[in-house]
Amino acid sequence: MPPAGTPATTEATIEAGRIRRNWLLAAPALALLLIGASGPLLIVLVYSFLEPGDYSGVIWKFTPRAWFEIFLKRDIFDGTLGVADAHLTIFWRSVRLSLLTTLITILLGFPTAWFIATRPRSQRALWLFLITIPFWTNLLIRTFAIMEVIRNQGVMNTVLLQAGLIAEPIQILYTDTAVLIGMTYVYLPLMVLPLYAAIDRFDFRLAEAGYDLYASRLQVLRRVILPLVRPGLIAGSILVFVPSLGAYVTPRVLGGGKNMMIGNFIELQFGQGRNWPLGAALSMLLLLIVMAALLVYVRVSGRENPHG
Numbered sequence: 001m002p003p004a005g006t007p008a009t010t011e012a013t014i015e016a017g018r019i020r021r022n023w024l025l026a027a028p029a030l031a032l033l034l035i036g037a038s039g040p041l042l043i044v045l046v047y048s049f050l051e052p053g054d055y056s057g058v059i060w061k062f063t064p065r066a067w068f069e070i071f072l073k074r075d076i077f078d079g080t081l082g083v084a085d086a087h088l089t090i091f092w093r094s095v096r097l098s099l100l101t102t103l104i105t106i107l108l109g110f111p112t113a114w115f116i117a118t119r120p121r122s123q124r125a126l127w128l129f130l131i132t133i134p135f136w137t138n139l140l141i142r143t144f145a146i147m148e149v150i151r152n153q154g155v156m157n158t159v160l161l162q163a164g165l166i167a168e169p170i171q172i173l174y175t176d177t178a179v180l181i182g183m184t185y186v187y188l189p190l191m192v193l194p195l196y197a198a199i200d201r202f203d204f205r206l207a208e209a210g211y212d213l214y215a216s217r218l219q220v221l222r223r224v225i226l227p228l229v230r231p232g233l234i235a236g237s238i239l240v241f242v243p244s245l246g247a248y249v250t251p252r253v254l255g256g257g258k259n260m261m262i263g264n265f266i267e268l269q270f271g272q273g274r275n276w277p278l279g280a281a282l283s284m285l286l287l288l289i290v291m292a293a294l295l296v297y298v299r300v301s302g303r304e305n306p307h308g
Contacts, residue, residue, distance in 0.1 A: 041287070047280035056274040066277035070285060087265075094261040097176060098244035101183045102191075105240050106233065108184070109191035113232075116192075117199040128196070131189050139186065143253045146182045147173060150254075174256035182250040187243060191236040198232025238297045242290050262286050 048066050051059040073084040116127040134142055149155045152169040160166045172178050202225065210220040226233070248263035255261075260268070262282065269279030 044280045044283050047276055048284050050277050052275045052277050056270075056276060058276050066275075066281040069278050070281055090260055090262060090265050093176065093259065094245055094263075097180055097183065097261065098241050100180055101187060101244045102237050102241045104180070104184045105188050105191035106237065109188060109195055109236065110233075113192050113195035113199050116196050117202070128193075131192050134186075134189060139249050140253070142186055143182055143250050146185055147178075147254060150178055150181060173254065174258060176255075176259050178254040179251050179259060179261070182254045183244050183247055186250060187240045190239040190243075194232040194236040194239065195229065196232075198229040198235075202228055234297055234300050238293060242293060245289065246286055 047058055049062055049064060051061045051063050051065065053059055069084065070087055071084055072081050073087075074081055112131075116124055116131070119127060147154070150172045151157070152171065152173065154173075156172075157166070157169040161169065172181070206224050206228070207220050210224045215223070245261075246263045247261060248267060251259060251261045251264055255264075257264070263286075266279050266282045266286070269275045269282065273279070
């Protein structure tokens with residue numbers, strides 16, 4: 001340890017004072033954030049361990065019943081326990097559609113991001129502007145726009161009927177396919193932008209070197225391009241998967257209430273179901289799933305950049 005009064009000690013003291021001052025200046029904002037963000041979550045967590053009231057609300061009696069009801073159900077006649085098939089079906093549909101949405105946005109977003117990143121720099125801003133235009137419109141309006149395209153008398157069926165390719169309209173609306181199409185359209189920009197940022201930093205001379213070493217296009221893509229743009233790919237996947245898993249508006253409008261996802265099921269418990277503890281337990285479970293996805297992203301990002 002350097003003796004007191006030396007330049008190193010003086011510099012360390014100044015740095016410690018600066019850090020302490022910054023923490024004091026940020027303390028009001030941190031306290032507000034803690035109360036505003038953690039407070040509601042704490043209330044939801046407490047509600048998940050209470051009994052449901054007769055007409056909504058809760059009864060202040062501790063019980064883990066709501067957590068068991070997520071996966072188990074009790075027969076109303078003989079009281080035997082069984083698997084909550086409806087709940088598990090909703091969870092499986094939510095995870096499946098979210099994963100499919102992520103996969104499709106990757107397949108569509110990667111070529112789009114590559115196209116934009118390979119344009120002259122004077123044109124890239126225009127293409128990025130076109131990608132971000134959907135964000136200028138409310139999510140509900142975008143969802144209704146997709147509904148006008150895929151409904152029985154919509155644009156797609158009208159064009160196919162007039163072209164003679166189909167004899168009757170294709171029923172897409174109010175199916176899982178409609179929800180998948182809607183979420184892909186809504187969240188595609190969230191995949192394109194991180195991928196573009198990663199590809200824009202890519203040194204294309206590495207791909208040329210791969211071709212000079214007689215590598216095929218597929219080998220260059222798999223062994224050169226994808227490993228270097230993987231951080232953007234992972235970031236885009238998280239940005240798409242997380243909101244898709246908790247989507248509410250798109251499944252509600254395009255699914256017609258028949259094909260519910262977790263977000264719709266939670267809203268049902270706080271509304272018509274009048275089972276607030278179950279809705280709170282579902283909310284916390286969704287939060288845990290999202291946290292697990294974010295931890296995977298942080299872990300992978302840490303391996304990609306161990307020095308921060």
